[in-house]
Amino acid sequence: MRNHSFLFWVVLGLLVDGVFVSVTDEVKPVSVMKGDSVILSTGVSELQSDDMLEWIFGEVIIAKIEEKHKISINVFRDRLELDSQNGSLTIKDIANEHEGLYKVDIRGRSETSKRFNVTVREGMMxxxxxxxxxxxxxxxxxxxxxxxxxxxxxxxxxxxxxxxxxxxxxxxxxxxxxxxxxxxxxxxxxxxxxxxxxxxxxxxxxxxxxxxxxxxxxxxxxxxxAVSVSLRDLAMILGGGGVVLLVGALFALVIYCFKKCKKQRGGMI
CATH class of the missing domain: 2.60.40.10 (Immunoglobulins)
Structure with missing residues (x-):
């Protein structure tokens, strides 16, 4: 038995009554970030004049084309765009509620079906x-x-x-x-x-x-x-031998305080 990849796909072409049927079992994974725009491709360069197209999200028809007349159902408000030439679907500013299974069916002299599993992740905008x-x-x-x-x-x-x-x-x-x-x-x-x-x-x-x-x-x-001038100057001092000067100044201060305290004690005796 032949081994197949996990993302198993089959394209079956049948000529029945002059209609070419293209069926795919593969679900295309599409991973996007929240706020992205994604274009799902039909794989068709140009729809024919008698083609009918439906985009389905879950079990709901969200967009369709009938004889070159474009219809978008108001499920995603103004987020959807449908290309009347090739039938590709654009989802703008995608959000978590748009995650799920999408399917496109094209019926005419040829029949084509594709499926996409869209996942939405938090992103860096x-x-x-x-x-x-x-x-x-x-x-x-x-x-x-x-x-x-x-x-x-x-x-x-x-x-x-x-x-x-x-x-x-x-x-x-x-x-x-x-x-x-x-x-x-x-x-x-x-x-x-x-x-x-x-x-x-x-x-x-x-x-x-x-x-x-x-x-x-x-x-x-x-x-x-921009880095502030004070922070920049401090970085230059610390990176250019300023540490040695700072340690030396602290050491001199300690000696001065020690001698001063010793002198004060001597005066009290």
Whole structure:
């Protein structure tokens, strides 16, 4: 008997009365952080004019397309977006109540069905550090997979790209002196480290992780606080031989007090 992976999947193609049926038993795991936007892909490049599509969350139809007419049921309020071209579903600002099993059914000249198990974890939406400390912007994954593409942006500027499929790690810091020689991507997790942080690093960073199954979009706010002059001067003193001077001053003070006390005692006799 053949061994199969834990995430067992079967794609069955049957031609019945001119209709191609594609059925998958695999449930795609999708792990996101609270506040992310996630795009669940149908795997279809373009819907046909007579295709009917339904997105189901648990047992509830949350969005559907009938003959190119888009209908979104008000379950997630304004969080849902449905792509009328390929049927992909976007859930914006995802929360704990959006965790669960999602299913998409497409019926027309061909029939397709996919399932996604979405889990929502607490995440890091804001990071605060002192000037000079390192900043770590985390993807939240243990290890990026073979077809993952990760993009890191500062405001609207692309600063790092990780393409696992081509094994490319690109840093776009040469044209921006702000990050020059201070960016370091984690090749295993896709997280981005900014060393020796500066006040100018304060701002909004955007993460996009995508593959053939889903796309995750995240926004992380970074605040770099200036070190006060007194703390900076103290650090320079302690780091530049000031400890020796401080010990010497304390030793001289002890000797002075000892001699003064001895002199006072001698005057009392």
């Amino acid at each position: 804001n990071v605060s550090v002192m000037e000079g400390e390192s900043v770590t912007l985390r993807t939240g994954v243990i290890e990026i997979q073979g077809h993952d593409l990760i993009l890191w942006k500062f405001e609207d500027h692309l600063i790092a790209e990780i393409n696992k499929e081509t094994n490319q790690f690109i840093l776009n810091d040469s044209g921006d002196e702000r990050f020059k020689d201070r960016l370091q991507p984690n090749e295993k997790t896709g997280s981005l480290i900014i060393s020796k942080s500066r006040i100018t690093d304060t701002g909004v960073y955007h993460l996009q992780m995508s593959n053939s199954t889903y796309t995750i979009q995240r926004t992380i706010g970074v605040t770099v606080t």
